[in-house]
Amino acid sequence: MTRAGGRSYAVLWGLIGVIILLALWEGYKALGPSSGVELFGQGILPKTDDRSMPHLWAMVQRAAEPVNSSAGSPPVWLAVIGAALNSLGVAAVGWAVGSVIGLLLAILMQRLRVAERAVLPWLILSQTVPLIALAPLIVAWGGKIQIGAFSWDRWMSVAVIAAYLAFFPVAVGALRGLQSPDTIHLELMRSYDAGWFKTLVRLRLPASVPYLLPALRLGAASAIVGTVVAEVSTGYKGGIGRMIVEFAQSGTSDPAKAYAPIAGAVVLGLVAAGLVALLGLGLKRFNRQEVSS
Amino acid sequence: MTETNVHPAAGGASAGGSALAPAAISITNAGKVFAVAKGAEVRALENIDLTVSPGEFVSLIGPSGCGKSTLLRLIADLDEASSGEVLVFGKSARQARIDQEYGIAFQSAGLLPWRSVQANIELPLELHGVGKAERTTRAEELIELVGLTDFRSRFPDQLSGGMQQRVAIARALAERPKLLLMDEPFGALDEMTRERMQQELVRICAETGAAVVFVTHSIPEAVFLSDRVVVMSPRPGRIVGIVDVPLGPGTSRTEALRENPGFFTAVTAVREALHGSPAVPAGADLR
Amino acid sequence: MTETNVHPAAGGASAGGSALAPAAISITNAGKVFAVAKGAEVRALENIDLTVSPGEFVSLIGPSGCGKSTLLRLIADLDEASSGEVLVFGKSARQARIDQEYGIAFQSAGLLPWRSVQANIELPLELHGVGKAERTTRAEELIELVGLTDFRSRFPDQLSGGMQQRVAIARALAERPKLLLMDEPFGALDEMTRERMQQELVRICAETGAAVVFVTHSIPEAVFLSDRVVVMSPRPGRIVGIVDVPLGPGTSRTEALRENPGFFTAVTAVREALHGSPAVPAGADLR
Amino acid sequence: MSDEILVDPTSPALFALPGESVPLASTRRPATGPGSGAWIARSILPPIILGLAFLLLWQLVVIVFDIKPYLLPAPTDIAGQIVLVFPLLWSSLLATGLNALIGVVVGAVLAIVLALLASRLTVFDRMIVPLVAAVAVVPIVALAPILNTMFGSTSDTPRRIVVLIVVFAPIFINTLRGLRQVRPVHRDLMRAYAASNWQMTRTVTLPGAIPFIFTGLRIAAPLGVISAIVAEYFGGLQNGLGSRITSAAANSAYPRAWAYVFGAIVLGLVFYGATLLLEWLVTRRRSSGG
């Protein structure tokens, strides 16, 4: 099977998977009890009434209608696209900042083993701190920053939170990558009397690419999650996360509306991962593995 | 070929000119102890005395774990001797490494997978600030030398194992070192490729006039290539004998040498030194 | 040892009793073509005719890529012949595999890293429903046979390469197969370990009376071990010669054989068949 | 997509247990035995020292710059609150922990079973892999409000489902990678033994995938805790750490909020430690090479 053929087949099969999922939704809705299924007092299958599980066509139909009744209100799908693009921009900044910080941390940890031992457990710990605890701090302290014409905007707080999530996979992946060169290559560099920096540039960084790329993609996904949560948390307006909460507020009386921004978030995640994958194309050369035979 | 000389223990100076220039390698009473878990130690090398003259080809042979690689690594300053002295061209091993006095090739080629054949060969030059134009010229020379002209811009994973080895050897030669250190460079090759590579190594050494320290498991290979074969024994690693392989006048290291009775005598001598057994009947000893 | 017989091309039946029982292996005009990308093909084997009698030891030798492994895999039904017929004990290769008529050892030991030495050896028995007690007994026999009694409950990464190979061989022998297929099992070993392993293989085969097909790169190894050496040439893989290694009455395969002039003649014959060159002077040919 | 290396942020090379061999052979170092003083000095002390230094700096900053508690409470205040609200902290920790545990366990079982299916059935593989790739990059927290509607606000199920979905992707992807990792020589060996599919899975595929499964679990476990907390953010029973943190923060009771945050950190570390322990238990009788 040729490569292009494989790609389009994959898309086809993925589509079939999605269609089966959608069919399950409607199928369960048609057949399942309206009050859901409980086992040992715990609901294990959802309720099937129109408010809990709107019909798929109701969601699509709702997405085509305007957001609200005010004049000039755009259709939901258009608003969702706008919000998603907005979030994508913020997340991209967070991702870039987080990636740079992650890479620098990894280089530091690679350079100093003590730093690795001291810092790494705290990196894991840092990811267990709920964003709820950090968001107000970041917003409050960001608000104090004002240097010349530069002043802190709310979106920057969101980007910082996105970076806080994105840096972690990058730092860890990059560290693994930087440590990945074979002994033989390291000794070769030593025999050339190449110093730490030269070894970093010529050997460690290129060798880390196969680890770095998936880490960057993971970072992109984390940055999106961070952006979505931080938008809700900090009240940043215009993004998809904020839209999810806003639309969820009308979940009582307009349930189908809430699904549009969620679909938007799904697409957003895929787009972000895709963009990073594109980045990987330029670095393909470094993905070569030495075959030992 | 006239006679086969076996020095029972210590490695004396070779026939080469030791008065004119400093020896390529001069190791005096060197030892290496590795600390392992819980205070235990491994005595990898002990009482090593060895001198290698400029332009001389010396092989190290011995059973697995006898310290061949360790000895090579001491010379290359990839490990430090626990005792004794290791001089390379009259300087400390460390200084020699910093001055880039040697080129090294490992058992596996160790090419950087993301660099083309040419870029791999250029790597040491690039690291030492040689200009682009000069690098290219030198790399082309070397590529021709190892017979990979058509493969210049290929990547390592597109080469066969033997080709990769040749690139590694070219890389080791890039800076025209006066000393070449090779740790079982042909270990992974099949018999025929291996014999071809041996031929090429002989040719390259003749052309560049470099001294070589060559680690191998194969007796015929050691004898075929070397001026002297250093035989080692394990735990702790010591030199148990040095076999001279003097070429008679007019004899050169070609395929025909392998069928020369003198060659065969040297093989037997190495085999004996290695097995520590009394001599077996000459003329029937192989591998 | 009396004379050395070289059959120039097709592989005739051996001296062994072919009338009584079906041949261990009988390959008729077999070929193997691999389809590679974009409609291209690799003709790995062509016109292979080979018969191996029960209890016979046959080596396959030839340059890298000539199809030795492929031929072995056809016999083991790990690949399917594109043309021709492969019979094992008179059945199709597939049926023979399902009936577990052979044991196999690969170039790399291929032990399961999460199983101890004993559990690795028991694996085939376990898969074929042999009871616990019987398994243990058999495994202990085999462990003793390969000299690993003290290592029974070690894990593969705690063994040296040679020990791993011995476990793999024990595993291949576990079900007392009448046919043993071995693909360069000693490739990764150093010379001395290798010679010891050869000795042990000879002993094991003598004890179990199994037919063996043995792939190797080393001419002396092939000659030392085999009743017949099958020499192959590449692209497409063909059999270019079969060298008989008849043992004279009373001669057995011990270390002494290596110094026997008849052995040496056989080595030269294989070398010639392999290189396709005219005979070199006898008495000086090695490796 | 799933065939690429999924970087394990918590690879064994980085977090070796005492006695676990570090497969990172970039430098030949003398091995130091587990539990020995040197091991403790090298592996445990640096993070603890850094942590203490961080707390000290925090405390100093709060004192020196006179930072008011509504902005950032001092570690001592937080410690005081931890003591004060401990019973409630404990019960909320259990509530959230139970949600996370159920989500992680069910998610892990589901992921491993489906990965096994995908490794066997090409059709299933082709359908599910793109879906999982999507799930892996989707902000699942977005689903929480909808799940709340679907199951009702008095149910813990929505939170558990959020955890389940979040942990599913990393475990599934890693497991599948592990299942596909079978070395050709082992595949040939089993074929030579005429082993059945199930025998193949039981003796070769699954044991070989164990390290990969644990890689997935190690990523998933702390992620599960965080998701359980974030899910509480979107409504439901008010018995967990998440709702305690929000309600304390909304009342400007920041030392109390941070006391609960501390609980969240502890819970995350417990989950992470538990997977490490489990991995050690499962793999201690086996080796890596071979």
Added chain:
Amino acid sequence: SSSGSSTLAASSSGGALTPVKLQLQWFTQAQFAGYYAALDQGYFKDEGLDVTIVEGGTDIVPQTQLADGAVDYAVAWVPKALASREQGAGITDVGQVFQRSGTLQVSMADKNIKTAADLKGKVVGNWGYGNEFEMFAGITKAGLDPATDVQLVQQAFDESGLLDGSIDAAQAETYNEYAQILETVNPATGKLYQPSDLNVIDWNTEGTAMLQDAIWANTEKLKSDPAYQDTTVKFLTAALKGWVYARDNPEKASAIVVAAGSQLGASHQLWMTNEINKLIWPSPDGIGVVNADSWAQTVNVAMNAKNLEGSTVITKEPDADAYDNTYVNKALDNLKGEGVDVTGTSFKPLTVTLTEGGK
């Protein structure tokens, strides 16, 4: 590009405007109609102010933003702001816009929950985030223990829990969530839910109501910065005038909010404007003046009502800086000077018809 101190004492007769930031508690909706109206009608500009309205978020605490200097004024509920004051936030209530609490506990009529005492044994919803103390106080006042006698559930951002029966009594603001229920089709009748289908507990009548939306200013700057004092009066003048506009022109005010980007549609915003007006008007002391009795009740509940963690909103009486009527009185003087009715004694609410989905 702005924060804090207004260096230029801006004159109302043109010239540079003083930049001012106002922090809201939540997203744009008619709960803040007065500020949007003041902005839209140019009242702020008339006073020489360039006002930016900053929306809230789930984790944005307006009073913290204010104390921190990120904004100049903040809208916040009194009890939450008092809690922040106790944690060191230096803020002062300078304009008590809402005179009544808008919080209800809503239940289906068939559940017969009419008073706090009826909540015994029921599943009781609330939003958390500190919005629950009136309820706790009410439950406690009825002789129940909130930790054991009721089952507490945090509601999502909507009222579906009430509608699907998983919550017996749900928290709702008169101006928002209550309307959302009334915008939903009752499956039993096929028409929208009617108020008669529902019972409500009103904390104002239960006696545990607390003061809600107020305008807060930075205490320290009020004391030290005359320009800020001046700005505060101007800000209050314009903001309160905006609320008067919303009272007198509810349809227009709600349209302004919709145009400013509110999520829900016009009928919902009109309902909200109308309900907010009911919370403000009539204001016998004048809009924005802190009523000492309501304040005392709020402080009392804040100090005594325990939530299920056993904590109270505040532990001690707030100090004298907690509220200050000086500025609002000056603003009211300005407004009265313009002939504006600042008490709304004759205020008559509208009857708003809701539509399905609040679109």
